[in-house]
Amino acid sequence: MEARHLRYALALAEHQHFGRAAASLGIAQPPLSTQIAALEREVGERLFDRTSRGVLPTAAGEAFLTRARSALAEMRLAQVDAGRAARGETGRLRIGFIGSALLDPLPGVLGRFRRTHPQVRLSLQELDTPTGTAALLAGELDVAVGRGSPRGTGAEDLVTVPIGADHLVAVVSAAHPFAGRPSIDVEQLGREPLVVSPDAASSYLRPVFGPDPAVLDGATMARDIHTIAGLAACCVGVGLGPHRMRLIARDDIRFCDVEPRFRLPDLHMSFRVTDRSPVLAAFLSVVRRNCAEVGSRLDELLARHPSAVADMAGG
Incomplete structure (x- = not known):
């Protein structure tokens, strides 16, 4: 059973006529009749009565149509949600930061990100630089803001850019x-x-x-x-x-x-080089607008995140 079968059934219930329903769907009447008959065979029940007054839903048809409306609505929402997630408009971002970053530049960055991405769930933790780096490498954070470039085992797996001198x-x-x-x-x-x-x-x-x-x-x-x-x-x-x-x-x-x-x-922002999250891309875009110190390094990184580039172009 496909989404088009549900749309065909709903159109037929609305117009109560195969010809008018087919015209509303932009298809010929014979294919619509064939598809409705196939749908009834798959469901195992007669969904419509063909009467002199028109094509009317049976009791089984009414029950089916109620679920069909809900299913199509959920499918539309799923499509919307998928698009929003792909643009980094929903999801979660976990950020660890040292206290001084909360004086500057994080207030401007977080404030703007909150305004432009209100549906993203932010998880924020104040952590010293070594602890934040370790949490980032362990996959417990998505972004770490600390003083100085990360050092030690695993640092080569992180991308680090300066965000403040x-x-x-x-x-x-x-x-x-x-x-x-x-x-x-x-x-x-x-x-x-x-x-x-x-x-x-x-x-x-x-x-x-x-x-x-x-x-x-x-x-x-x-x-x-x-x-x-x-x-x-x-x-x-x-x-x-x-x-x-x-x-x-x-x-x-x-x-x-x-x-x-x-x-x-310098204050540095780090994230995992393998992270291709659209939410991270959107966050990088906001950082790019608010932190003059990021320089060309972050521009190069943003080029690897198409959603962030699109977000920048849009505003």
Whole structure:
């Protein structure tokens, strides 16, 4: 039984005449009669009575037509749903990110994606960079946003693009002697108790202090930039973090640049090279519009995702 058989039966029930039904379907009357007879044989029941008043559904026909209408409606919805899924308008996207990315650029990216793809289910987790990379490689995430390019076993299976540059700043209590200074130097920092994230202390912050990175060994560890800022406000120590930390709105903290300026590893967005999900393609398109730092690398990647290219062309 095919969808056209259901449409033929519904047309015949509507017009109650083989000739008029055939004309509405754009076919000749004999093929319609043949197909209705074949349908009745397949169902095993007479679906229509041929009377002088017209061709009328039997009781079995009425029951069949009710299901036929539902089946055709579901088939139309299935076609619509398939198209929306192919365009990345439905589905799920799992994103892991470090806290500082939620200051910038994720608010613009996620906000725009939510507005343009409201039916996509977003699953968001704040994770440090190593944990996010591991979850991405394990298939537990679709996108990971972290600081620096992923490293280690499996990193070659990921596509990574930069989405934001940053440099190091210090955050102190409004009552701290450094408050109000535009900048402080590394030597001064080395004499202060510090508040940093574990990931930063074990990797990219160590070169800041040159031959004496041991100052980081006694630092207070904080999971994210908001905790770093909060502990600095409590005078626990001088917090160190990315420049985008300045977007934190608190009256009890002050920010100072660190001299000499130290560029932090870029924020990077990573996903699996084998991922051809239309939802991911749509997300990449939004990232492309919102993050100037992605450069030609993401353009090349978008070319591999036709739905994303079409989405970009459309607006």
